[in-house]
Amino acid sequence: MIDDVRLARAYLLRVAEPPAPEVVSLVADLGPVRAAELVRAGKAAIDETAARRHLDFATKDLEQAAIRQARLVIPEDGEWPGWQLLALANAAARDVPGLTEPLGLWVRGEARLDELVDEAVAVVGARAATSYGEQVAAEIAYDLAQRSVTVVSGAAYGIDGSAHRGALRAGGATIAVLACGVDVAYPVGHTDLLVRIIGQGAVVSEYPPGTRPAKHRFLVRNRLIAALAGGTVVVEAGRRSGSRNTAATTSALGRPLMAVPGPVTSAMSVGCHDLLRTAGATAVCSAEHVMADAGRIGVDATTRSDEPARSTDGLDRVMLRVHEELPSRGGLSAERIAVGSGVPLSRVRALLPELELLGLVQKCEAGWCRGTG
Amino acid sequence: MIDDVRLARAYLLRVAEPPAPEVVSLVADLGPVRAAELVRAGKAAIDETAARRHLDFATKDLEQAAIRQARLVIPEDGEWPGWQLLALANAAARDVPGLTEPLGLWVRGEARLDELVDEAVAVVGARAATSYGEQVAAEIAYDLAQRSVTVVSGAAYGIDGSAHRGALRAGGATIAVLACGVDVAYPVGHTDLLVRIIGQGAVVSEYPPGTRPAKHRFLVRNRLIAALAGGTVVVEAGRRSGSRNTAATTSALGRPLMAVPGPVTSAMSVGCHDLLRTAGATAVCSAEHVMADAGRIGVDATTRSDEPARSTDGLDRVMLRVHEELPSRGGLSAERIAVGSGVPLSRVRALLPELELLGLVQKCEAGWCRGTG
Known part of the structure; x- marks a missing residue:
């Protein structure tokens, strides 16, 4: 599963010249695997990918990278700097042109x-x-x-x-x-x-x-x-x-x-x-x-995470949907939140760490639950 | 009259080491002539003037200055930069220590x-x-x-x-x-x-x-x-x-x-x-x-002086008293405004130009009247 996702993102990074807002938006809506399928089939984000969608080099790129001690870090990885890059998603949501989140990052160097x-x-x-x-x-x-x-x-x-x-x-x-x-x-x-x-x-x-x-x-x-x-x-x-x-x-x-x-x-x-x-x-x-x-x-x-009381004031619409999906007692997996809220899983996975930093959610046995404040 | 005032201010500048807040305040309250009399008699602003109040060099200083092509410019003169120096009076009024208006300025140079x-x-x-x-x-x-x-x-x-x-x-x-x-x-x-x-x-x-x-x-x-x-x-x-x-x-x-x-x-x-x-x-x-x-x-x-409508919003208490003393029709001399408002004449003379710049008063035959806006 993770390999499918990584392959899909490697493929999209190869065929879509960044910042590729249409592809990024497609991935946010449908997830990387389905987005890659549609792009490959010539059924989505045509303008941004028509020239390269036939370049199915994902496996080769990942192999080549491994030889050079490089790896592809993707939002689904624990080391993805989600909190930092979230600012780009928010900026893109505010219609700042070109400020899209990267679909993944090729990295050389051992540190997380x-x-x-x-x-x-x-x-x-x-x-x-x-x-x-x-x-x-x-x-x-x-x-x-x-x-x-x-x-x-x-x-x-x-x-x-x-x-x-x-x-x-x-x-x-x-x-x-x-x-x-x-x-x-x-x-x-x-x-x-x-x-x-x-x-x-x-x-x-x-x-x-x-x-x-x-x-x-x-x-x-x-x-x-x-x-x-x-x-x-x-x-x-x-x-x-x-x-x-x-x-x-x-x-x-x-x-x-x-x-x-x-x-x-x-x-x-x-x-x-x-x-x-x-x-x-x-x-x-x-x-x-x-x-x-x-x-x-x-x-x-x-300072914020030290404060006892949390407020959802200032959350954008998508973050609110994720937060409101959580029950007042007990927890849910990210997948369940995605299904329930209608927010794409990858987006849910990116937003949860930010909500955690704001003290509005926390990790629990079931996955995620509301922050205790 | 002007000579008495100039002599009084020359005397005070000699005996009171600036910024001399007590002397400045005395002059604002009683006018320079009366203030100088009290200081000379040892009856006011003792701390600031005790060491020098016997130095009655006003005439000599003015003569000496004339020889050096210098002159004493005082608030009662047309060339007094009242608008600029008013900021000091306002600052002193806000209890900023030491920011008093000067009692006069010795000047060399021909320009006003x-x-x-x-x-x-x-x-x-x-x-x-x-x-x-x-x-x-x-x-x-x-x-x-x-x-x-x-x-x-x-x-x-x-x-x-x-x-x-x-x-x-x-x-x-x-x-x-x-x-x-x-x-x-x-x-x-x-x-x-x-x-x-x-x-x-x-x-x-x-x-x-x-x-x-x-x-x-x-x-x-x-x-x-x-x-x-x-x-x-x-x-x-x-x-x-x-x-x-x-x-x-x-x-x-x-x-x-x-x-x-x-x-x-x-x-x-x-x-x-x-x-x-x-x-x-x-x-x-x-x-x-x-x-x-x-x-x-x-x-x-x-910009302000181009605006048709004037507002007394933002005037301090003393400026309001000066402004309110003016009748809705006809004008008053600065002396009459001082007597009527209880604001010292020298202060009235300093404030009127500022009120004029704000468009709240204007010069007229009788002296000063409300601005027409």
């Missing part, structure tokens, strides 16, 4: 993905960084890693590379989210760096093994950097830097956006200062500042 | 003080500035001056000096507010700069001619820099810079506070970044940014 991103901050910025920016990125990443915070970035030259290196130097964990297959060394000059990242953290991508990077994929990839991290720090950015895109996504997801100030005479700080002036970014000069500003999410979540 | 500060921005910062900070201060001041904005600063080495010089280079106006007499060249290395400032703007101080600078006077002086300007830009500041004091006053007065970002590796930018993080300062990189952020005051005032 959910544990890696439990406390994580994205440190991103310009490729054409100055030595000032690279120095600051490395120092902030080093200090974050020393505080057991995982540094998420994009493995690019400049700020990204410095951030990964800073975390590695501290012996900490770091995640590189790629716009190509996890087996593709890009940029070539970072081949060794990527190997070290795999050794101390993870290289992650929604693109199947062998996929080459393409300009549009960097923008699509950026939403995963923003979503996997509890907040984003932009260290240096020119006026039209790609980091502006990651910054915008961070704000769209309701996560703290931070920018490092720099000389106003530096073209590489123009983007950061613009984020401070117009995007509500906070100015951060050190890991201490980052912890203070990005810590808000973690702190809020903790 | 009220016209000079009509559109003005304070550009201040560290004495131990870096070449980066000095360059940015000079450029922002130059560009502000080119846009006919008066640059207000403190004539100190470092950022202050660069700000004055930038404005002068653009052929614009600049005001130096001193912590010593307007005839005292301090710092000595800025002797020529002060002469040039007098030629293109004004040197201003509440300290009588001949007063030497003292450490505490810089802090007291800072409130005048903040009050005379429509907003304050801090260009560089160390962790414990005096500019932090000017910044705090700016915020206490409800004026826009701005800070210039710099390298996070520079000790001279620590204060600016702290203002961005903790004091609600906005990040400004250019005169354009400053105009956008500081412009709010001017823009708001203009």
Whole structure:
């Protein structure tokens, strides 16, 4: 069963170019296996899959991945970072274009993905960084890693590379989210760096093994950097830097956006200062500042789960349906909740952990029951 | 009459070390002439004046000032910047310690003080500035001056000096507010700069001619820099810079506070970044940014005076008393309003221009009447 699901998701990741909103929505409604059948038969999400639906490489992709010490992590897995990625589903539900949840994530690296991103901050910025920016990125990443915070970035030259290196130097964990297959060394000059990242953290991508990077994929990839991290720090950015895109996504997801100030005479700080002036970014000069500003999410979540009384105020319609399906006494399996509520099983499985964090549900012998508050 | 008032204020400025809240309050209640009589007789504000009340140098100070092409500008003068300084009276009324209105201002420079500060921005910062900070201060001041904005600063080495010089280079106006007499060249290395400032703007101080600078006077002086300007830009500041004091006053007065970002590796930018993080300062990189952020005051005032309907909502108790004293038809002199409302004449004279800007009163043949809206 799990293998069918994994095969279905591997197939869909191969034939649907992310963010593929129609396919993602189809999977949410019908589950991955049925969605894959319809796509394969040319009966659904035609626009997004017509060009590739004949590429039934799922088995081959999974085998190929295994050879490269890569695995496909899917929402049905325990290590799926559901809480972090849920923000994308919510954003997509609010009609933010392009911010879909990934159908799965190809991962290289031994650590569990959910544990890696439990406390994580994205440190991103310009490729054409100055030595000032690279120095600051490395120092902030080093200090974050020393505080057991995982540094998420994009493995690019400049700020990204410095951030990964800073975390590695501290012996900490770091995640590189790629716009190509996890087996593709890009940029070539970072081949060794990527190997070290795999050794101390993870290289992650929604693109199947062998996929080459393409300009549009960097923008699509950026939403995963923003979503996997509890907040984003932009260290240096020119006026039209790609980091502006990651910054915008961070704000769209309701996560703290931070920018490092720099000389106003530096073209590489123009983007950061613009984020401070117009995007509500906070100015951060050190890991201490980052912890203070990005810590808000973690702190809020903790505070919330300490509160005795729970409220379903603020839940969206689908979450309410899941919650209301639970009886006032006793529990239900996720499958029973899915049948009863009419919400697709995969969606139920993604939502239950969030409801748990809100204290509205908890695990029990039967599966899930209402939170005791 | 005006001479008596001017002599009384000159006397009080000599015997009461600013901010002298008791003396200021006495003057607000009884007027400067009566207040000076009581102080001279040792019957009021004893603590603030006991050490100097025998120093009856008012005539000598005014004569001495005239020789140095200086004059004493007092609230009873048409060029008194009442609207700007009113913020201090309001702050003092809200019990912000030390933020008193000055009893008068010694001025060197030919332009009218009220016209000079009509559109003005304070550009201040560290004495131990870096070449980066000095360059940015000079450029922002130059560009502000080119846009006919008066640059207000403190004539100190470092950022202050660069700000004055930038404005002068653009052929614009600049005001130096001193912590010593307007005839005292301090710092000595800025002797020529002060002469040039007098030629293109004004040197201003509440300290009588001949007063030497003292450490505490810089802090007291800072409130005048903040009050005379429509907003304050801090260009560089160390962790414990005096500019932090000017910044705090700016915020206490409800004026826009701005800070210039710099390298996070520079000790001279620590204060600016702290203002961005903790004091609600906005990040400004250019005169354009400053105009956008500081412009709010001017823009708001203009918008308000264009509106047809006026409201007394938001007036404080004393302003309401002044406004309500005006009959629905016909006008009254300021003296009649003072007697009728029980609000001291000097206070009435300070408040009427503000009520006028709000469109709630207007000048008429009899003196003042209600605004027609």
